[in-house]
Amino acid sequence: RKEVEQDPGPFNVPEGATVAFNCTYSNSASQSFFWYRQDCRKEPKLLMSVYSSGNEDGRFTAQLNRASQYISLLIRDSKLSDSATYLCVVPRDGNKLIFGAGTRLAVHP
Amino acid sequence: EAGVTQSPTHLIKTRGQQATLRCSPISGHTSVYWYQQALGLGLQFLLWYDEGEERNRGNFPPRFSGRQFPNYSSELNVNALELEDSALYLCASRAGTYNSPLHFGNGTRLTVT
Numbered sequence: 001r002k003e004v005e006q007d008p009g010p011f012n013v014p015e016g017a018t019v020a021f022n023c024t025y026s027n028s029a030s031q032s033f034f035w036y037r038q039d040c041r042k043e044p045k046l047l048m049s050v051y052s053s054g055n056e057d058g059r060f061t062a063q064l065n066r067a068s069q070y071i072s073l074l075i076r077d078s079k080l081s082d083s084a085t086y087l088c089v090v091p092r093d094g095n096k097l098i099f100g101a102g103t104r105l106a107v108h109p
Numbered sequence: 110e111a112g113v114t115q116s117p118t119h120l121i122k123t124r125g126q127q128a129t130l131r132c133s134p135i136s137g138h139t140s141v142y143w144y145q146q147a148l149g150l151g152l153q154f155l156l157w158y159d160e161g162e163e164r165n166r167g168n169f170p171p172r173f174s175g176r177q178f179p180n181y182s183s184e185l186n187v188n189a190l191e192l193e194d195s196a197l198y199l200c201a202s203r204a205g206t207y208n209s210p211l212h213f214g215n216g217t218r219l220t221v222t
Contacts, residue, residue, distance in 0.1 A: 031208075032208040034210050034211075041197070042215075042216075043199055043213040043214060043215055043216050044152070044199070044211075044213055045213070046210045046211070046212070049208070049210060087151070087152070089210075089211070093165065095140070095157060095159070095164065095165070096154060096157060096165045097142065097154070097211060098154060099144070099151055099152040099154075100151065101150070101151035102151055
């Protein structure tokens with residue numbers, strides 16, 4: 001099993017749709033998690049940290065399920081500008097941060 | 110506040126040559142991470158430096174090396190370049206706290222011909 005796994009997609013959704021991505025991880029000791037978005041041929045940009053109690057930032061909600069070892073990202077009211085690749089980040093050995101391969105989202109009019 | 114800066118933006122080398130990539134972290138950040146992203150692929154962890162020391166490295170051969178300077182800037186060196194080293198090399202910095210996220214520079218696009 002890969003250390004961090006994401007469905008590569010693409011997820012093709014219309015504007016206004018709600019879409020959710022999961023990211024599973026294998027190291028049960030992992031503590032802090034993050035979601036990044038990456039536009040084509042650009043650097044990843046932090047979207048949000050993932051707290052154990054779950055957290056929300058506008059249209060974005062992140063959840064952590066420790067028992068099943070996955071984190072999720074929910075995007076409500078999708079915009080065209082949300083089209084990107086979404087990367088989850090899982091720590092290993094404390095400070096070694098491992099990226100998932102990413103999930104592609106394409107929002108269409 | 111200035112973000113993470115990387116130089117050069119683009120670098121073209123021939124097989125067998127050496128490449129040096131540079132990174133300046135956000136002021137106050139002591140940790141620097143290097144990742145390789147080949148075209149169409151995910152980010153692969155290369156190296157992590159903190160307080161001037163190499164703390165961890167990914168599954169890359171020894172010809173990938175680097176260092177961190179007293180001002181926390183960092184260099185990544187790739188010796189004996191191979192065609193498959195062509196990729197976007199991303200540097201990120203992080204504050205010392207355990208739960209802090211990575212902040213990335215714009216990357217150096219290395220092309221080996």
